[in-house]
Amino acid sequence: MPEAPLHVHLAGDPAGAPVLALHGVTGHGLRFRPLTEALPALRWLGVDLRGHGRSPWAPPWRLEQHVADALAVLDAHGIERATVVGHSFGGAIATHLTRAAPERVTRLVLLDPAIGLDPEDMLQTAEESRADESYPDREAARAAKEESWAGVPPELVDAEVEAHLEQRDGAWRWRYSRAALVAAWGEMAREAVVPPAGRPTLIMPATGADFVSEKWLEACRTELGADLTITPVDSGHMLYLERTAEVAGRLRGFLEG
Structure with missing residues (x-):
C-alpha cells in the first residue's frame, strides 16, 4: 500500500465502519478524541491536515491538495469508502x-x-492571522485557549495543551504553520459549493457562531432533498467539544439511519 501523506491518529474498532475526520484551521486529528471515545465501535482516522500538527507543513495548501491528501490517506489504509466528518475548514x-x-x-x-x-x-x-502567536509558558497558552474556547470543558482545554503545544523558536507555540492558516482563510472565501445529490448528508450548524448561512443551507436543500438532515446545535463553533454527547448521539443516529 502507498504511504499516507498525512499524520493519522487511529482510534476505535479496526473492524468497524471507517470514519475519516477532518479538523479545522489551527487544529489536529487528535482533537476528535471525545467523539472517538463516545463512538468506539467506529474505525476512526483523524488526520493532521497539511500545515498542521505532525503532518508536512510545506505547500500547496489549496482545497484541491487537501482533498488529494485525504484520498491518499484512505488509499494508504486500504479503505474504499468511508463516512467523512469535517469541522469548520475541514467541512469545506x-x-x-x-x-x-x-x-x-x-x-x-x-x-x-x-x-x-x-x-x-x-x-x-x-x-x-499573520501576527506571531507565542507564549512565554504553557500556563499562558492554556489561559489564551480557555478564553477563546468559551464553553469547552477545562479537561479538554488541558488535552489540547498536552497534544498540540510545543516549544519552538524559543517560545511556546501551537503546532501549525501560520502561512498555512493564512492560506486557509483565502480558501474559505472561495465560492460556496454544496454536497452532491445522492449522498446522505448531516449538517450541524452551531447556533452561537455565524459560519453557516441560510442561503447556503437552502442551496443544500435544493440539491440534496431527502438526503439532507440539518440539526442545529446550541453551542459555539467548537460544538463537538462543547456538546460532545449531543453531537455523538446525532452522529450515531445518522449513521444507523
Whole structure:
C-alpha cells in the first residue's frame, strides 16, 4: 500500500465502519478524541491536515491538495469508502472531497462548516492571522485557549495543551504553520459549493457562531432533498467539544439511519 501523506491518529474498532475526520484551521486529528471515545465501535482516522500538527507543513495548501491528501490517506489504509466528518475548514474540505470523489464517501457529516465565507471578512481575518502567536509558558497558552474556547470543558482545554503545544523558536507555540492558516482563510472565501445529490448528508450548524448561512443551507436543500438532515446545535463553533454527547448521539443516529 502507498504511504499516507498525512499524520493519522487511529482510534476505535479496526473492524468497524471507517470514519475519516477532518479538523479545522489551527487544529489536529487528535482533537476528535471525545467523539472517538463516545463512538468506539467506529474505525476512526483523524488526520493532521497539511500545515498542521505532525503532518508536512510545506505547500500547496489549496482545497484541491487537501482533498488529494485525504484520498491518499484512505488509499494508504486500504479503505474504499468511508463516512467523512469535517469541522469548520475541514467541512469545506469534506464537501469538496465528496464532490470530487463521491464514490469514496458513504455519508457526509459537516460540523459547523466554514465554506463560501465573505471575502472581506476573510481578508481581515487573514491579516490578523499573520501576527506571531507565542507564549512565554504553557500556563499562558492554556489561559489564551480557555478564553477563546468559551464553553469547552477545562479537561479538554488541558488535552489540547498536552497534544498540540510545543516549544519552538524559543517560545511556546501551537503546532501549525501560520502561512498555512493564512492560506486557509483565502480558501474559505472561495465560492460556496454544496454536497452532491445522492449522498446522505448531516449538517450541524452551531447556533452561537455565524459560519453557516441560510442561503447556503437552502442551496443544500435544493440539491440534496431527502438526503439532507440539518440539526442545529446550541453551542459555539467548537460544538463537538462543547456538546460532545449531543453531537455523538446525532452522529450515531445518522449513521444507523
